[in-house]
Amino acid sequence: MENIKAIxxxxxxxxxxxxxxxxxxxxxxxxxxxxxxxxxxxPIVEYKELFDRSVGEITDIVQKEMFVFxxxxxxxxxxxxxxxxxxxxxxxxxxxxxxxxxxxLFYEGPMFRYERPQSGRKRQFHQIGxxxxxxxNPITDFEIIKLCFDAFKKLNIDITLEINSIGCPVCxxxxxxxxxxxxxxxxxxxxxxxxxxxxxxxxxxxxxxxxCKELTKEAPVMLxxxxxxxxxxxxxxxxxxxxxxxxxxxxxxxVRGLDYYTxxxxxxxxxxxxxxxxGRYDNLVESLGGPKTPAVGFAAGIERIMLFLKSxxxxxxxxxxxxxxxxxxxxxxxxxxxxxxxxxxxxxxGSNLKKxxxxxxxxxxxxxxxxxxxxxKKGVYILKNMNTKEQQEIENLEQLFST
RNA sequence: GAGGAUGUAGCUCAGCUGGCAGAGCGAGGGAUUGUGGAUCCCUAUGUCGCGGGUUCGACCCCCGUCAUCCUCCCCA
Numbered sequence: 001m002e003n004i005k006a007i008x009x010x011x012x013x014x015x016x017x018x019x020x021x022x023x024x025x026x027x028x029x030x031x032x033x034x035x036x037x038x039x040x041x042x043p044i045v046e047y048k049e050l051f052d053r054s055v056g057e058i059t060d061i062v063q064k065e066m067f068v069f070x071x072x073x074x075x076x077x078x079x080x081x082x083x084x085x086x087x088x089x090x091x092x093x094x095x096x097x098x099x100x101x102x103x104x105l106f107y108e109g110p111m112f113r114y115e116r117p118q119s120g121r122k123r124q125f126h127q128i129g130x131x132x133x134x135x136x137n138p139i140t141d142f143e144i145i146k147l148c149f150d151a152f153k154k155l156n157i158d159i160t161l162e163i164n165s166i167g168c169p170v171c172x173x174x175x176x177x178x179x180x181x182x183x184x185x186x187x188x189x190x191x192x193x194x195x196x197x198x199x200x201x202x203x204x205x206x207x208x209x210x211x212c213k214e215l216t217k218e219a220p221v222m223l224x225x226x227x228x229x230x231x232x233x234x235x236x237x238x239x240x241x242x243x244x245x246x247x248x249x250x251x252x253x254x255v256r257g258l259d260y261y262t263x264x265x266x267x268x269x270x271x272x273x274x275x276x277x278x279g280r281y282d283n284l285v286e287s288l289g290g291p292k293t294p295a296v297g298f299a300a301g302i303e304r305i306m307l308f309l310k311s312x313x314x315x316x317x318x319x320x321x322x323x324x325x326x327x328x329x330x331x332x333x334x335x336x337x338x339x340x341x342x343x344x345x346x347x348x349x350g351s352n353l354k355k356x357x358x359x360x361x362x363x364x365x366x367x368x369x370x371x372x373x374x375x376x377k378k379g380v381y382i383l384k385n386m387n388t389k390e391q392q393e394i395e396n397l398e399q400l401f402s403t
Numbered sequence: 404g405a406g407g408a409u410g411u412a413g414c415u416c417a418g419c420u421g422g423c424a425g426a427g428c429g430a431g432g433g434a435u436u437g438u439g440g441a442u443c444c445c446u447a448u449g450u451c452g453c454g455g456g457u458u459c460g461a462c463c464c465c466c467g468u469c470a471u472c473c474u475c476c477c478c479a
Binding site (some may be wrong): 299372 | 405
């Protein structure tokens with residue numbers, strides 16, 4: 001009988017990794033609180049059609065990366081590949097936009113994409129992200145970018161912010177046409193770009209192949225084609241970023257993969273890997289049947305951020321060690337320490353003091369509190385510093401909290 | 404979905420043109436019944452990823468399969 005193993009691309013996260021994971025989500029959650037976001041907890045399964053209509057039918061995510069299945073009633077369902085679609089669906093379904101002047105929602109949870117796993121890319125991965133619905137002012141774009149900037153600062157990760165504007169339905173078609181015209185006559189593009197040039201010409205711009213980069217050096221730039229509205233929006237955003245000293249790199253070739261983006265797009269990139277990305281999507285709500293509603297959002301890849309999170313979290317551990325028949329006293333001591341907020345392990349395993357201290361050591365305890373019959377008689381505890389080996393008798397546990 | 408590398412003890416890895424399965428770390432125990440970590444001694448590590456094939460004989464060669472890592476495609 002072969003042992004059952006985890007499914008390909010579905011990883012277990014535990015010990016130090018789980019701590020990192022929570023450290024990241026807690027950091028974002030605290031910022032969401034400061035920026036007045038509300039949490040929204042959504043299902044992991046939706047009708048497949050939702051993603052077809054939001055993410056975009058021609059995207060790879062929809063065409064080849066979704067976990068799609070039929071349930072017992074022949075409904076065609078999908079594990080969510082991203083978070084925005086579900087948020088928008090929910091907002092429309094519950095008429096939330098009619099109840100509040102605007103919405104600021106954040107979410108956190110697993111996403112699923114059927115891809116070949118590699119580092120920073122799993123089939124089940126986790127995102128934390130947010131959506132602001134009902135605000136079209138670039139100040140909102142700025143605020144969520146600032147929130148991300150704050151997050152990476154708190155996480156102590158040096159990262160590059162890239163921004164761009166990809167226009168709107170007024171100006172983008174003109175640009176697209178200009179770009180297609182330009183690409184039409186280029187020869188020597190890579191195989192992928194040959195396909196992309198008509199299917200999704202914007203993607204040719206961020207091809208990694210050197211010859212493609214070289215060949216498209218003179219390609220027209222979206223920024224030159226922005227309509228007045230989009231152009232002003234982009235300029236204001238930059239003004240806000242500048243005035244707050246948020247460093248960014250303008251990347252006119254930054255294109256996001258999902259169909260719904262308009263105007264502002266941005267990515268936080270570390271060593272060529274996108275850790276967080278987002279942008280504005282002013283038409284998605286309407287296209288999914290809701291009222292015309294401008295929106296901006298982002299999503300951060302938690303596992304990807306974990307790759308660059310180096311800090312160690314050290315919290316003192318008190319090992320309460322008892323000898324012979326002092327168990328009850330030890331239980332009481334452990335209880336008091338816990339009530340005072342200390343992290344405590346009562347060492348019940350191990351038959352003698354030597355063993356118990358060995359175990360305390362292996363657990364990584366910073367202090368051991370030793371309680372034996374002699375101490376009980378004298379009314380003291382032995383406090384041993386596990387790093388320095390020094391130990392002292394203390395009469396009162398309060399002494400632990402004064403220093 | 405395409406290309407490449409790798410699967411041997413809990414972990415990191417040796418293993419000769421094909422001839423008895425190995426080391427280090429870690430784990431458990433110990434002369435010491437009240438003092439741990441870098442010492443010493445002892446002990447156990449196992450479906451050599453899985454399934455076929457070739458062979459007197461396969462960890463080693465061949466085919467398939469699964470998984471991991473890397474590069475693409477794409478994306479957080």
